[in-house]
Each structure stands twice: as C-alpha cells, then as structure tokens.
Amino acid sequence: MFTFNPEYIGYCVIFIIIGLEFTKIAWNNWKKGELKYGKHVYAKAGNPSSYWSNITIRIIMSLLCWMGLAASIYLMFTPEQSA
Numbered sequence: 001m002f003t004f005n006p007e008y009i010g011y012c013v014i015f016i017i018i019g020l021e022f023t024k025i026a027w028n029n030w031k032k033g034e035l036k037y038g039k040h041v042y043a044k045a046g047n048p049s050s051y052w053s054n055i056t057i058r059i060i061m062s063l064l065c066w067m068g069l070a071a072s073i074y075l076m077f078t079p080e081q082s083a
Contacts, residue, residue: 008076012069019065026058 003077003079005076005078005080008072011072012076015065015069015072019062019069022058022062022065026055026062029055029058
C-alpha cells in the first residue's frame with residue numbers, strides 16, 4: 001500500500017533544520033518585542049513598520065519550511081505514478 005522513497009529524507013532534514021532556526025528566531029523576536037542581530041537592536045515594536053514587516057517575513061519563512069517538510073513527508077510515502 002505504501003512505498004518508501006528514501007530520496008526525500010535529505011529534503012526532510014534540510015526543512016527541519018531551517019524550519020527550527022526560523023521558528024526559534026521568530027519566537028524569540030516575538031517574545032521580546034524587538035529584532036536583534038547580535039547586540040544591535042535594529043527594530044522595536046514601537047516602530048511598527050520595520051518591526052511588523054520583519055517579524056512577518058520570519059513567520060512566513062518558518063511556515064514555508066514546515067509546509068515543505070510536510071510535502072516531503074507526503075512524497076516520501078506516495079507511490080510513484082507510472083504514465
């Protein structure tokens with residue numbers, strides 16, 4: 001019923017690593033209300049345009065990584081279609 005396609009394991013690992021990193025960055029920035037790079041704070045929640053655009057990009061990238069992981073897992077267990 002299910003076939004296992006091991007060629008998608010690499011994609012899963014890549015999406016997990018990148019997704020965890022983006023999620024960690026987005027969560028820490030959301031919690032603190034500021035965007036930091038090292039010790040330099042380059043946007044705070046008091047400056048809505050830069051803060052919300054940057055945090056939105058991080059959240060969208062995180063969601064895209066998790067959707068890529070879900071697609072890779074789906075493809076890993078989907079039988080190949082013959083034409």
